[in-house]
Amino acid sequence: MxxxxxxxxxxxxxxxxxxxxxxxxxxxxxxxxxxxxxxxxxxxxxxHHHAHAPVAGHGRAFALAVVLNIAIVVAQTVYGVLAHSTALLADAGHNLSDVLGLLLAWGAAWLATRRPSARYTFGYGSSSILASLVNAGLLLFACGVIVAEAIGRLINPAPVAGLAVFVVAMGGVVINGISAWLFMRGQQDDLNIRGAFLHMAADAGISAAVAVSGLVILYTNWTWLDPVMSLLVVAVVVAGTWSLLRDSVRLALDAVPPGVDLxxxxxxxxxxxxxxxxxxxxxxxxxxxxxxxxxxxxxxxxxxxxxxxxxxxxxxxxxxxxxxxxxxxxxxxxxxxxxxxxxxxxx
The missing domain is CATH 3.30.70.1350 (Cation efflux protein, cytoplasmic domain)
Known part of the structure; x- marks a missing residue:
């Protein structure tokens, strides 16, 4: 806000x-x-005027981020299967949730520019609040999937192709880093943009952790490191998502917005x-x-x-x-x- x-x-x-x-x-x-x-x-x-800014400044950012993340989802899924890497597959699943989250946030930002109607006399700006709330839910759901996969791999370990994991994960670091940078400008002032930024920043961190684990596995053959790294990253993501979820729920309940001196x-x-x-x-x-x-x-x-x-x-x-x-x-x-x-x- x-x-x-x-x-x-x-x-x-x-x-x-x-x-x-x-x-x-x-x-x-x-x-x-x-x-x-x-x-x-x-x-x-x-x-209306105020809501135009996020779309005008971030319309291209949303489009580019969606395309880049779809590309990395495909790459991580294919190589995750070939390399037998749970961390890489989990990262692909998280990236897929990001694509859905970006599309949701983009649609909400567009709706916020629509003029009021006879039924929606305040316009559609509150859709951005709902989008940030759903984005927080998607992040937490993705974390749950990652935890389940990681625990399963700890119980039933499998060989991991460390080099393939490192290369593909580094591609994810670059793409998600660029995507996060695209939303950095507006994330302090718009909870919806902040949700998109957190998605991208979290994915960049996850990809970096997966890349490090791939490199270590390449030289040590510590296959258990792959799922353990996934669990550590999930903890970081959940901690970062909590504030987004809290602020989204408060705004959805018509609480006084953050930063407002009542x-x-x-x-x-x-x-x-x-x-x-x-x-x-x-x-x-x-x-x-x-x-x-x-x-x-x-x-x-x-x-x-x-x-x-x-x-x-x-x-x-x-x-x-x-x-x-x-x-x-x-x-x-x-x-x-x-x-x-x-x-x-x-x-």
Whole structure:
């Protein structure tokens, strides 16, 4: 997710921002939604402009990585069978899961650029969250397959052609290293791209370990090293996948995105002229790169005007990375409390 200190409001985003005022009284905005009196909506199409970046910058990266990984899967499968190498076959299986993961992440990144529809009024950005979640699942599933194969080979050892394993695995190191490098630029800011990067980086590490084991087996004939190396690499992959799985689950459950300063947002809104209270503040992820916010501002003096709310909305976008903000202005004469806040709790 984007860090709060990173400005994300482009000129196009700012020009598209729309704030409905009490004069709107139910007029429709550009998305076909009603703008009731006292509500401020910052659509700005930020979810669309912002989501274009991963596809524009990584479309070719996805295509190239998919082609390269398909090639290495074929090579590792063929030579894994010929060399009787469980590690090489396990690496091929892991690479195959990477191909599926890359296709999934690529499709989600493309969906995130689609405009909202009458049914999906927020667009399809959340598909990138689902993709990162499934990618984490694929990684863990692949690790399970590798462990099963490695244990089977430890129980029933077989001769391993060390030289063939070394050569093919080194090819995997190069290809996966290049693929990881293609996604390095965006993996800090986009959980979906991060999933693709982790896939490639993990495969590069696995291939390197397999290459080393092949070289050692060539000179020592320690065939047990082949499955043992697979188990060691799995431990590293699982450790690296845990954070991806954790963040994906949190975003899927509408938790506050990583890096978002919720208290800072509350303090900023509470400090605005005329605001005496802030309640029903909700922040969630629209995608792996875009955030949304809704809040009630209690302003006894009434609506401060479009220019004032425009300024708040712009600051929320630039300082706190809120790409879609909805602010409701309350006079404080009644208890405008969210129904979710009063939902019965399980005992």
């Amino acid at each position: 984007k860090k709060p200190e990173t400005p994300n409001g482009t000129a196009a985003d700012q020009e598209d921002a729309h704030v409905s005022t009490p004069l709107d009284h139910g007029n429709h905005d550009s998305h076909g939604n009603h703008g009731p009196a006292g509500h401020s909506h910052s659509h700005g199409h930020a979810g 208290q800072g947002i509350r303090d900023y809104l509470a400090g605005q002229p005329g605001v005496v209270d802030v309640h029903d503040l909700h922040v969630w992820a629209l995608s792996t790169t875009g955030n949304a916010l809704s809040a009630h501002l209690v302003m006894p003096a009434g609506h401060p005007g479009d220019e004032s709310l425009d300024g708040i909305v712009l600051t929320l976008r630039e300082r706190f990375s809120m790409h879609h903000a909805t602010l409701q202005v309350d006079l404080g004469t009644t208890q405008h409390r969210c129904a979710m806040d009063h939902a019965p709790h399980a005992h």
